[in-house]
Amino acid sequence: MVALIWLAAAVVLAGAEAVTGTFYLLMLAGGALITAGVSGLTDLPVWGDAVVFAGVSLALLVGVRPMLLRRFGTPPELQTNVAALTGRQAVVTEQVALDSGQVKLSGEIWTARPLDSAAVYHPGDTVTVLKIDGATAIVFKEA
Known part of the structure; x- marks a missing residue:
């Protein structure tokens, strides 16, 4: 009982x-x-x-x-704003080179620069965002 x-x-x-x-x-x-x-x-x-x-x-x-x-x-940290863009895929809309370029990232157009200063990405290429530096996406293309 x-x-x-x-x-x-x-x-x-x-x-x-x-x-x-x-x-x-x-x-x-x-x-x-x-x-x-x-x-x-x-x-x-x-x-x-x-x-x-x-x-x-x-x-x-x-x-x-x-x-x-x-x-x-503790819940997992929710990435917001610029931190949420790191690692995302973007599509090149204007040739990305050392001194110019744009990508479409999460529906928005961002200024972009390649991680490797000698690299050039052409419109239509898919790139990955390494980091956001100010208002510029630093991108690289996976091999």
Whole structure:
């Protein structure tokens, strides 16, 4: 009977974790779940169950929660503006050489220069953006 109470507590705590997203309640739910298992297999008194719950919950909070936070706590960095253009493909619209050139990049016309100063790219060529330098795309053509 006591094991069912611990199991219900684990379900309630895990459900509450879905609302908070802090991983604290999930660790407590894990402690309650383990305690339900121990309580079902042994004949510990209630204070023994409480000691198991506290020990397992503390171990999960100290050992597992930091790993979960590193893995899921911070969303991947979203590249925006100029940083989002690096690595994108562009189409040459006006011959790209050391001193002139344009490419169509993400639907916009950009001034472009080749990475290799001796390279020349002709209209229609597909190039890759290495970086954006001011308002100029530094591009190269993959072999």
